[in-house]
Amino acid sequence: MIYAHDLSYNKYQGIIDVRFKYHPLYVEAMKQVPTAHYDKRNDIWTFHAYYRKEFEQATKGFLVIWDGKEYEIQGMDEEKIPDYPLVPGYFVSYDENGRVVEWKGFKTAPYGRFQVRGFNALVTHQHLLLADDTGLGKTAMTIYALEALKKAGEISQGLVICKATLIYNWVDEIEKHSDLKAIPIIGIKTKREKIYQHLLSDNSWTVAVISYETYKADLEILKWIARKKSLDFCVLDEAHKTKNPHSQIGMAIHEIPFKYKYALTATPMPNNLLEIYNYAKWFGYNVGNYYQFRNRFALMGGYNNKEVIGYKNIDSIINLLKMIMLRRLKKDKLKELPDISFKVIKVEMGREQQKYYDAVKHEIIEVLRTTKVTNATALAKLTRLQQVTDYPPLIGADAPSAKLEALDELVESMIESKEKVIIFSKFRSIVEMLEQRYEKYNPAVIHGEIDAKERQNQVKKFQNDKSCWVFIGSSPACREGITLTAATNVIFYDLEWTPADVEQAYSRAYRIGQKNAVNVYFLITKNSIDEHVLEVINIKNHVSQSVMGTNENTIQTETIRELVYKVLMENFIKNLQDTPIHYRKVKIMEGSKRE
Numbered sequence: 001m002i003y004a005h006d007l008s009y010n011k012y013q014g015i016i017d018v019r020f021k022y023h024p025l026y027v028e029a030m031k032q033v034p035t036a037h038y039d040k041r042n043d044i045w046t047f048h049a050y051y052r053k054e055f056e057q058a059t060k061g062f063l064v065i066w067d068g069k070e071y072e073i074q075g076m077d078e079e080k081i082p083d084y085p086l087v088p089g090y091f092v093s094y095d096e097n098g099r100v101v102e103w104k105g106f107k108t109a110p111y112g113r114f115q116v117r118g119f120n121a122l123v124t125h126q127h128l129l130l131a132d133d134t135g136l137g138k139t140a141m142t143i144y145a146l147e148a149l150k151k152a153g154e155i156s157q158g159l160v161i162c163k164a165t166l167i168y169n170w171v172d173e174i175e176k177h178s179d180l181k182a183i184p185i186i187g188i189k190t191k192r193e194k195i196y197q198h199l200l201s202d203n204s205w206t207v208a209v210i211s212y213e214t215y216k217a218d219l220e221i222l223k224w225i226a227r228k229k230s231l232d233f234c235v236l237d238e239a240h241k242t243k244n245p246h247s248q249i250g251m252a253i254h255e256i257p258f259k260y261k262y263a264l265t266a267t268p269m270p271n272n273l274l275e276i277y278n279y280a281k282w283f284g285y286n287v288g289n290y291y292q293f294r295n296r297f298a299l300m301g302g303y304n305n306k307e308v309i310g311y312k313n314i315d316s317i318i319n320l321l322k323m324i325m326l327r328r329l330k331k332d333k334l335k336e337l338p339d340i341s342f343k344v345i346k347v348e349m350g351r352e353q354q355k356y357y358d359a360v361k362h363e364i365i366e367v368l369r370t371t372k373v374t375n376a377t378a379l380a381k382l383t384r385l386q387q388v389t390d391y392p393p394l395i396g397a398d399a400p401s402a403k404l405e406a407l408d409e410l411v412e413s414m415i416e417s418k419e420k421v422i423i424f425s426k427f428r429s430i431v432e433m434l435e436q437r438y439e440k441y442n443p444a445v446i447h448g449e450i451d452a453k454e455r456q457n458q459v460k461k462f463q464n465d466k467s468c469w470v471f472i473g474s475s476p477a478c479r480e481g482i483t484l485t486a487a488t489n490v491i492f493y494d495l496e497w498t499p500a501d502v503e504q505a506y507s508r509a510y511r512i513g514q515k516n517a518v519n520v521y522f523l524i525t526k527n528s529i530d531e532h533v534l535e536v537i538n539i540k541n542h543v544s545q546s547v548m549g550t551n552e553n554t555i556q557t558e559t560i561r562e563l564v565y566k567v568l569m570e571n572f573i574k575n576l577q578d579t580p581i582h583y584r585k586v587k588i589m590e591g592s593k594r595e
Helices: 024-031 049-058 113-124 138-151 164-177 189-201 212-217 219-228 248-252 273-282 290-297 314-324 351-370 375-390 402-416 428-437 452-464 499-506 529-536 557-568
Strands: 002-006 015-019 037-039 044-048 064-066 091-094 100-104 127-130 158-162 182-184 207-211 233-236 260-264 298-301 307-311 340-347 421-425 444-446 470-474 489-492 518-525 545-555 581-590
Touching: 002 049, 015 049, 044 049, 113 127, 113 138, 127 138, 127 314, 138 164, 138 233, 138 260, 158 164, 158 212, 164 182, 164 207, 164 212, 164 340, 164 402, 182 189, 189 219, 207 212, 212 219, 212 248, 260 273, 273 290, 273 314, 290 298, 290 314, 340 402, 351 375, 375 402, 375 529, 402 421, 402 489, 402 518, 421 428, 428 470, 444 452, 489 499, 518 529
Parallel strands: 002 064, 127 260, 158 207, 158 233, 182 207, 233 260, 340 518, 421 470, 421 489, 444 470, 489 518
Antiparallel strands: 002 015, 015 044, 037 044, 091 100, 298 307, 545 581
């Protein structure tokens, strides 16, 4: 790239300095600029600011970064997309802030004009790279579009390919935002074979949700199914996993000729503009092979001439992006976004983790069957199950954690989007483990053993240090007295028993001084105590919900009995003593909170 820095006071006074890695085309361009001079000692070009237009003309075909600002990738012009639904039978009306107040056709209300425009872009393009920022609702917009296309007879059945940790999230989101039937393709090979037989014989489903790993492993079976019955569409979630055209998955996506192809990612080209190649090829554009594409658009240099040092024919890349990509930034949509939204990410235990979970569960059943215990000790026993869903080594078990894998993916995607993230866990041992795991992100850390002075140092570090991307906190130690508004993402690795504690924790980011919408994520292990704790604190698994009010209440013995019964499925509840535990109940309803 060419990096230009304007040091002028005005058009007639001062200079502009220019830096780049050597390439003869760059040098030739600089020689066309009047007064241009090369300072060999400092490896820098300078010219008089008066000739800025001449410089821009000479470098017109190259990518130029001015004054250290990040290059903002542009796609199609959103303002040219209508903000009313283009599909017959669909309707919306807006309030003064552009938020939807009435709607028809959609099962749930789009957030605002930008989501309706995203919906329109999807239904009017057979191929689209939807590259909105994290938190703008790419999943919901895509589901709206799939249902509209199904109603119009444009599609019948197809695939959503996503990370393994997000399969159940997609199934839940499809159920929430549409009346489409979704089937997860999961499990060992013999189980998946039965699912494929069902897909062939059953026409009631619309979306089959599959992981990238399973898609690669079962590609031949999927190709066979596509020949037997038409697979009309494919959605690539976290599509940047397919950007490498030479990787297995980067090649595999081209094997099935889907009619509608949608790629969703918040980081369309995080490293270089050539990463657009595999999307364009998948969409059917005549872009040649990768090396032809690279030779057309990249300037090569560095060691053995293998490093991309810049880009040429930049106008052609921009025109391509305007045809295939829609990208909106969160900072531009704040009026239309809810102040805070909640999202449940469901994961499934692997075989080894499930084995340990079942063993601990059986052990607790035996103890509670023969021992008279209080509510507090019952909850302590249940906490042991939470430790297994969190991280099996906490109980000495050698098994991978499905939840930890999902957390890694979430954190990575948020930081790739240049967004800071807060992670809460009730267990100090988890906090310490995550501190080591995310050392490369220079984390700030607070737990119960951190003194008051160091707590404030850690808060300042997270708020002010641009190299500190992650805050990791023990939720009991972080309920009060700290402000973490540098983050817009809050992840609960596990949950405490009371909604008031959960609210106090995420309010570290959602408070006065927060200038952006806050996204709160709950990592929940399927078919485990996590789901029941979520139910107890009355947080439903929807993309966005609304805290409608608070009141003082208590967890009565009946609630504890219900929780223990649901988790352990035994009839030993009568042993629990009638000791209520006080908590502050927060009623959470469907929607999104805005004050």
